[in-house]
Structure formats: structure tokens, C-alpha cells
Amino acid sequence: MKTLIIDDERLARNELRRLLGAFPRIEIVGEASNSEEALDKIDQLGPELLFLDIQMPGKNGFELLSSIEGNVPDVIFTTAYDEYALKAFEFNALDYLLKPIEPSRLAEAINKVEDYQQHEVKRKENVKLLTAEDQVFVKDGEKCWFVKLGKIRLFESMGNYVRLHFEDQKPLILKSLNALDEKLDPHAFFRANRKHIINLQWVEKIEPWFSGGLQVTLKGGEKIEISRRQAIRFKEMMSL
Amino acid sequence: MLENRKKRRCPCLRLSNLLRNCLVADRQKTVTLGEELKTVQDYLSLEKIRYEDRLNVRTDIQPESLSVQVPPMMVQTLVENAVKHGISKPLKGGFISIESRLEGNFLNLAIRNTGVLGHTDSGGFGLINTSQRLSLIYGPTASFLISQETEDVVCARIKLPVQ
Numbered sequence: 393m394k395t396l397i398i399d400d401e402r403l404a405r406n407e408l409r410r411l412l413g414a415f416p417r418i419e420i421v422g423e424a425s426n427s428e429e430a431l432d433k434i435d436q437l438g439p440e441l442l443f444l445d446i447q448m449p450g451k452n453g454f455e456l457l458s459s460i461e462g463n464v465p466d467v468i469f470t471t472a473y474d475e476y477a478l479k480a481f482e483f484n485a486l487d488y489l490l491k492p493i494e495p496s497r498l499a500e501a502i503n504k505v506e507d508y509q510q511h512e513v514k515r516k517e518n519v520k521l522l523t524a525e526d527q528v529f530v531k532d533g534e535k536c537w538f539v540k541l542g543k544i545r546l547f548e549s550m551g552n553y554v555r556l557h558f559e560d561q562k563p564l565i566l567k568s569l570n571a572l573d574e575k576l577d578p579h580a581f582f583r584a585n586r587k588h589i590i591n592l593q594w595v596e597k598i599e600p601w602f603s604g605g606l607q608v609t610l611k612g613g614e615k616i617e618i619s620r621r622q623a624i625r626f627k628e629m630m631s632l
Numbered sequence: 633m634l635e636n637r638k639k640r641r642c643p644c645l646r647l648s649n650l651l652r653n654c655l656v657a658d659r660q661k662t663v664t665l666g667e668e669l670k671t672v673q674d675y676l677s678l679e680k681i682r683y684e685d686r687l688n689v690r691t692d693i694q695p696e697s698l699s700v701q702v703p704p705m706m707v708q709t710l711v712e713n714a715v716k717h718g719i720s721k722p723l724k725g726g727f728i729s730i731e732s733r734l735e736g737n738f739l740n741l742a743i744r745n746t747g748v749l750g751h752t753d754s755g756g757f758g759l760i761n762t763s764q765r766l767s768l769i770y771g772p773t774a775s776f777l778i779s780q781e782t783e784d785v786v787c788a789r790i791k792l793p794v795q
Contacts, residue, residue, distance in 0.1 A: 401682055426723055449723045 393505070396439035397423045398430045398456070399470065400448040404491065408443055408470065411495055415502055427451035431459065435621060439465050441505055446471045446480075457483050461586055461621050466508065468501050516574070523577045524593060530556065532563035545612050547572055547581075547589040557614065582626060584608065585619040592630075643681060646674040657704035661769070665732060665739070666698035668707050672730065675708060679715055686725025687715070697732040700739045700794050703765055709758050710743045710788050718745025718786070734794070741790040749780045759788075766792065 395418050399405045405423050412418045421437045424430035427450055433439075442465050446453040453471075457464060469480050472491045480488050486508055487501040522528070524542030531537075539558055546557040549569035556563055573583050584590050590608060597609040606618040606626065618626055653671045657663075669691075680687050711728065718726045726746030733740045759778060766774040774792040781787040 402684060403681065447720070449721050449725075 393417055393441050393509070394419055394421045394437065394439045395441045395443065396421060396430065396433055396437065396465070397443045398425075398427075398448075398453070399423075399443070399445040400425050401445075404445070404470075408493065411493060411498055414495065415499070417506070418502065427453075427456040427459075430456055434460060434465065435624075440509070441465055442467045443470050444468070446476050447473070454479060454483060461619055462583060462625065466505055468505065519575060521577045522575050524580045524591070530563050530565060532565065535563065537561065537563065541576075542580075542591070542593060545591050545594040545610050546614055546616065549587045557612065578629075582622075582629075584616050584622055588616050590616055643678055646678055650674045650678070654705070660704055662701035663704045664698060665700045665702050665707075668702055668704060669693065669698070669730070671705070672708050672711050675711065676715075676728075679719070683715075683719055683725060687719050688725070688727040690727060690729040692729065692731040694733050697734045697739055700734070702739070702741075702792065703769055706762060706765065706790070707741065707743065709762060710790075713758055713788070714743055714745035714786075718747045722746065737794050739790075739792050739794055741792075743788045744781065744785055746784055747786050748784065749778065749786045762790075766790070 395412070397405050397408055397420060399408070402425070405425075409420060409423075412420060418441070421439055422433045424433050426448055430442075430444075434442075444453045444456070444467055446469060451459070453469065454476075457467065467483065467485050468487045468489060469476070469485050470489045470491055470493060474490060477488050486505050489497060489501055522541055525540070527538055527540050529536070529538055539556075544556050544558045547569060548555040548557065550564065552566060552568065553564045554567050554569055554572055556565065569587070569589060573581075573589060576589065580592060581589050582592055590610065594610045594612065595608050596611045599607045599609075601607040601617055604620040604623060606623045608616045608618060610616065650671060653667075653674075676687070676689050680689070707730070711730065714728045718728060727744075729742075729744045731740075731742040731744075759776075763776040766776050770792055774790070776788070776790050778786065778788040
């Protein structure tokens, strides 16, 4: 399991690395001493698991998680403070280890991750990806639609809801953009940034945008920014 | 923390010294500045293990000032504050400096750290506590002031009468 250790203290990273030596399934692919470094390494190395400190100079661990675009790895928090435990739940932490870390407690946490990942693999196998040809049932208030996914230009995150854009309709559905992202065929629908998924069939124009991003204009007039990180992914996926 | 066996024994002693001084501080009204600075040194050397290059300490202590009586754990509290704000928050760390001077019948202490004042609201009461302690012990003859000295240096100053 590809693992990244994120902690501002070198000795804390060393100690965790030493403890993780007892778990052959954990492959430490890198370390980061702050959130900026961590974001780059998450992009480059694609870890499946993060050991994440919370109090760090610059962005803290929670802020780091909120700024990850695309797939968020599984997270085990490691911190010297118990006061963040409740907040960690909001970020779907798999576990919360108090430093100094006890080896037996670490073993439990790693078991938990392995169980969880096995379940996830099974769950994802069972989920059939939805393509542009599939039709979906949408209900918003009193109105219903049975709409072909290919007609939906844009999925826009609005807190706990997602707004669909098709024809001149804009219904809201109670679903997270991340959950939708998992179900949609990645060759037809692209995660442009944290707030938007676009239907690539509806792209009319692409222009370079600020700081290495792209701006897409959809047939229908919506202008959507592709963030720098996602623009890199977009080029990788879509280039000849 | 198996870096180095020799390095490891020493922090334990320092930690026990620090804890002992915390307990004793309750019973004494004042200690000499020299004793207080020993506690501070123990504390800083423990933090140095943790922060490594991010923590830089400078001291400028006038030897004559070491025998002056000061309230225990007062400099220590300010140094802890300085580490919390000046060292643990900025990406590249920073510096802390401790300065003591005897001027006439007064002891002047200055504790500086990198940082910007009023940047965070920790909700703590360390600073209020320091100023109340001083006025309870010395009345209006002592003073405590914390200010933004330059663009990125915060300075806490204590002035107290030599008794």
C-alpha cells in the first residue's frame, strides 16, 4: 500500500517510519514536512494512504485535505492532541493516533485501513460506471426528469447538493460531487476543479488560463475553469 | 527516538529537571534569574530536539543580573509563548532571543521572537497572568509590555525593581 508520511518534525517522521517497518504491506513512497510539499507529492506519487499530522506551519492537516483535488487518499491522523478527534470525523478519517504512537495501536489502525480498502474494491467492482448513453431519473421538488446523461453539460457542487445543467433546466439533487465523480465514466465526464464536473462532449472552446490552468466554454455558454492540477491530468488523459 | 543513545539520556534529565522546577515554583515566591534561566535552557534544548533548524536561540545575559530575584516561571512562560508563535507557526521557523540588563535599581528583561503580534487569538491567559503577577508582587514599580518591535519581530519587555 503506497503510503505518504506528512509531519513537520523530522524525528516524528523517522519514528513513524521505524514503526511502519514492521508492516511489510506498507510501502512508504515519500515524506513531506508541510502541506505544500505534501500536495505536490500526493500529485506525483499517488499514495493510497496518508499518515497526517494536524498542527503544522502553514496549512494545517485539515486545510491540506480540503485543498486536494481529485482523489483523496485514505487518512490516518497522527497528532499529540486529542482535541481534534471530532473534527477528524468530518474528514472521514479512518483512524486517529495519538503521539507517541503505540505499536499495537498502529497495528489496529493498519488493519482497519486494509479492511476498508478491501471493502472499497468490492464496492467499486459492483458499481457500474454510468456512460453518456445511460438515462437517469432526477426529481427536484415537484418536477421529474428522465434524462440522458449525455445531455447534461455540467455538474455543479452546491454544498451537500449538486446542480445539474441540461437544456434550460437546473435541478438540484441531494448528492455529493465526489460520489457522482466515482459513478461517472471518466472518459466522458471530467472533474474540472473542486466544484465542477463537465461533460466533454459539450466543450466548445478551450483557452489557456491563469497560473497554468485552462478555461473551458461549454455549448450553452457556461465558462468553467480547469485548475492547474486538473489541467495537467486533462492533458495527460486527452493528448495524442 | 533511537537516533542516538547518548543524545537520548540527556533529554530525560532535562525533562525531569523542568518538571521538578514546575512543581517547586508553587512554593517559592521568587528565584534567582540564574535558576530561572536554567529552567528556560532545559526547556529550549528539548524544543530544539523537536524543531531542529527551525529553532534558533540567542541569549545576551549580563552576568551581574543573574543573582536578581524574579518570580519563578515568568521568563519561562514568555519563552514558551515565543516558541508557540515564533517557531511552530512559520514554515521556516524563526529565532528567539533573551536579553537581561541591570540598569540602576531595575532589572530589564527582553524576550523577542519572529512573528506578528495579534495574528492569532489563542484564547490563552499567559500574558494577562504575567502582568497581574508583576503588579501583585511589585505594585506600580514593575511593568510588562509586549509590542511589535520591527516588521517581523515581537518583543516582550519586563522591568522590575531589584530587591
